[in-house]
Amino acid sequence: MLLQYLTELKDSLSKDDFYSFMRDVTNDIKANRIAFNKRTNQEEFKNICEILKVVLVRCENEKITMSK
Numbered sequence: 001m002l003l004q005y006l007t008e009l010k011d012s013l014s015k016d017d018f019y020s021f022m023r024d025v026t027n028d029i030k031a032n033r034i035a036f037n038k039r040t041n042q043e044e045f046k047n048i049c050e051i052l053k054v055v056l057v058r059c060e061n062e063k064i065t066m067s068k
Contacts (some may be wrong), residue, residue, distance in 0.1 A: 002042045009049065024052055 010018050029047055033040050040048070 002045070005046055005049075012067065019054065021049075025049055028052065 009021075013021060025048055027044075029040050029045075032046075
């Protein structure tokens with residue numbers, strides 16, 4: 001289930017974007033979960049990814065708007 005999700009995510013992003021995205025996910029988990037001694041299950045991991053995907057899209061849209 002998680003492997004399929006990550007495969008779909010990887011296919012939807014360029015190689016560099018995927019690695020950058022996963023670095024951001026890892027940093028989020030470290031800062032907001034591990035620091036408070038919380039475990040992250042698969043569903044929470046997917047939820048974090050979905051939230052960061054929305055942020056990524058908003059940032060990309062903001063860059064396009066600002067460049068005009």
